[in-house]
Amino acid sequence: MARRFAFSFWKIMAGVILAAGLVSTVIRFTMGLGSSTNLSDDFPWGLWIGFDVLTGVGLAAGGFTLAAIVYIFNLKRFEPIIRPTILTAFLGYVLVIMGLMFDLGRPLQIWHAIIMWNPRSVMFEVAWCVMLYTTVLALEFAPVVLEKFKLTRTIALLKKISIPLIILGVLLSTLHQSSLGSLYLIVPDKLHGLWYSSLLPVFFYMSAIAAGCGMVIVESTLSSRAFKRGVEVHLLADIARVCVVVLGMYATLKLMDFSGDHKLGLLFQPRMETYFWWAEFLIGVVVPMVMFVQQKVRTSPSGLMTGALFVVVGFILNRMNVTITGMEGWTGATYIPSWMELSVTVSLVTVGFIVFAYAAKYLPLFDHGHGHEAPDEFDIVRDLNTVSRTS
Amino acid sequence: MGSKGMLIDMTLCIGCHACSEACKAENGLPGEPGPKLSDTTYTVVEEYNGTFVRRLCQHCQDPTCVSVCPVGAFTKTEQGPVLYDESKCIGCRYCMQACPFQVPRYEWSSNNPRVSKCIMCAPRLAKGLPTACSEACPTGATLFGDRDELIRIAYERMAAEPDKYVQKLYGQQEVGGTSVLYLSSVPFEQLGFKTNLTQAALPQLTWNVLSKIPTVVAVGGVMLYGIWWITNRRDMVQQVEAQQARGNHAASKGGNHVPEPVHQAEERI
Incomplete structure (x- = not known):
């Protein structure tokens, strides 16, 4: 049986990462945050908030974006990629919650937000969005699991509430993505002017949609390689178009905000923050836009993948800039995550990949849409007979 | 005091x-x-x-x-x-x-x-x-x-x-x-x-946004439901038209009243 276990490079890597993550986890929960992280009184939020939470939630934005495209806008041709996308979002949110359990000083009291309310707090909004949207994602993904076990009656029940559920999911995501930006509205003096803006919630929302599009392309490409399926180039090309439009709106609003607040000068100061801002803007906005407006990029699987990777990396840079680069100057602190913080973060991502791979192997993630979703023509005819066509 | x-x-x-x-x-x-x-x-x-x-x-x-x-x-x-x-x-x-x-x-x-x-x-x-x-x-x-x-x-x-x-x-x-x-x-x-x-x-800075949540949920909810209502109905109409067209085809081969919009509709799907 050892013979059947192929020790590929990636399996060894995953093993090493998870082992390091396990050691860090033990240290974190036995000796506290001080021993495991490089956080300090001057720099209380680090990698776990910046990457695991802020970035993780953003990268899960493909879930609500595609759900809206397929079910609200009824563009059913995108249906073949909806299930893996919803799964990615669901796993993303579960990992965000796990990351939070590491970061919270008193993780066992996380449930307090349910009964101890403070509606003036953005963090209170964030807490409720995480709870509710994770539930919604679980329900959105549930039919895939139920199908596996042939629980058709429960599926039918879920189908009845599917549209209100999707709408709720889009609303919660809208609130959640933007609220992560709103978290920083309260630090007008601390956060560097390149990132602070009264439009932070809008920027977080728009950039999350762009990153969500990027993630749909990345995740579809990766799974098509891993499972030897063809890439749905025509679908991903359309997602890339959406991405260009959203990035264009984002860039326009961003530059108008700079000029409106008379902050254009900040873009040309020879400072560390400036370089990081340009890196984020060029990698995450300019380069992918230039790529995706070209048809030859949109119709090539590797072009799509490269452009989408730029979007995702630029997005990660943006969130790390808000949480770390933009906050260091005022607080006078320098923060570099400890190996324990890094290993926990990388472990969580690794767990996400492993769970996705197993789900793809054992659940009907890709091979659906050949019947069970096809509308029953007679049902529709019957329904329509009761609807006046001229109304 | x-x-x-x-x-x-x-x-x-x-x-x-x-x-x-x-x-x-x-x-x-x-x-x-x-x-x-x-x-x-x-x-x-x-x-x-x-x-x-x-x-x-x-x-x-x-x-x-x-x-x-x-x-x-x-x-x-x-x-x-x-x-x-x-x-x-x-x-x-x-x-x-x-x-x-x-x-x-x-x-x-x-x-x-x-x-x-x-x-x-x-x-x-x-x-x-x-x-x-x-x-x-x-x-x-x-x-x-x-x-x-x-x-x-x-x-x-x-x-x-x-x-x-x-x-x-x-x-x-x-x-x-x-x-x-x-x-x-x-x-x-x-x-x-x-x-x-x-x-x-400072609390006013976040309250400016938090106080808009009810509006976002209410207006957003109505808008999303409305979009679904419109797109869903359009889909159903298209499918019925396609169906009727097929029926007409079968009933009167070479007949002269195949509805024109149907072809366009089918192309869009």
Whole structure:
């Protein structure tokens, strides 16, 4: 049986990462945050908030974006990629919650937000969005699991509430993505002017949609390689178009905000923050836009993948800039995550990949849409007979 | 009875640290007062070129920590102190992140950490006593009293000796005003004070957005449902038309009334 276990490079890597993550986890929960992280009184939020939470939630934005495209806008041709996308979002949110359990000083009291309310707090909004949207994602993904076990009656029940559920999911995501930006509205003096803006919630929302599009392309490409399926180039090309439009709106609003607040000068100061801002803007906005407006990029699987990777990396840079680069100057602190913080973060991502791979192997993630979703023509005819066509 | 406060006149401070020692004794905090605020030091005296500056929680009038805490672990009492309830705290540290004065400290070495900061001797105030630090101050550099009264005293001092004092009462306006006020003979920015702080209370910045949530949910919900209603109906109509067209085809082969829009509709699908 050892013979059947192929020790590929990636399996060894995953093993090493998870082992390091396990050691860090033990240290974190036995000796506290001080021993495991490089956080300090001057720099209380680090990698776990910046990457695991802020970035993780953003990268899960493909879930609500595609759900809206397929079910609200009824563009059913995108249906073949909806299930893996919803799964990615669901796993993303579960990992965000796990990351939070590491970061919270008193993780066992996380449930307090349910009964101890403070509606003036953005963090209170964030807490409720995480709870509710994770539930919604679980329900959105549930039919895939139920199908596996042939629980058709429960599926039918879920189908009845599917549209209100999707709408709720889009609303919660809208609130959640933007609220992560709103978290920083309260630090007008601390956060560097390149990132602070009264439009932070809008920027977080728009950039999350762009990153969500990027993630749909990345995740579809990766799974098509891993499972030897063809890439749905025509679908991903359309997602890339959406991405260009959203990035264009984002860039326009961003530059108008700079000029409106008379902050254009900040873009040309020879400072560390400036370089990081340009890196984020060029990698995450300019380069992918230039790529995706070209048809030859949109119709090539590797072009799509490269452009989408730029979007995702630029997005990660943006969130790390808000949480770390933009906050260091005022607080006078320098923060570099400890190996324990890094290993926990990388472990969580690794767990996400492993769970996705197993789900793809054992659940009907890709091979659906050949019947069970096809509308029953007679049902529709019957329904329509009761609807006046001229109304 | 108005809200209480403390006026710290830095021209009178001799840097004897009596305040921080009294604070340690009053609050049962272990160790000697360090050079900086810590989880066991609520107040310290720092020196900037011969001027002594006392650091402690400013007890804002509209405190940022109170507004940002998701579980309401912070409260601003009517008497002035801003208090922290560790039994509610989940440890998200948003209070530390958001505090414009970087005051809250954390028990980083604990496995069940608390936030720590000056509580303006709330138990003493409740008994009608002044804060321990102001009582211990030998020179009157820390004056305890009603905030309105302290502001009046501060302006009297600035008016009486305009050459001595910087004409600024730090804490009167900063982030909407604080219960702890400072007078100085040296420009505040040279003493480690943040002098470019917003004048308005910070909680309004997030409330501007939070208060719009009901609108976003209501309007967004109606809009999304409306879009679904329209697109879904369009789909159903197209399918029926396609069906009828097929039926017509079968019924009258070569007939002349195949509906034109059907082909367009099918192409769009």
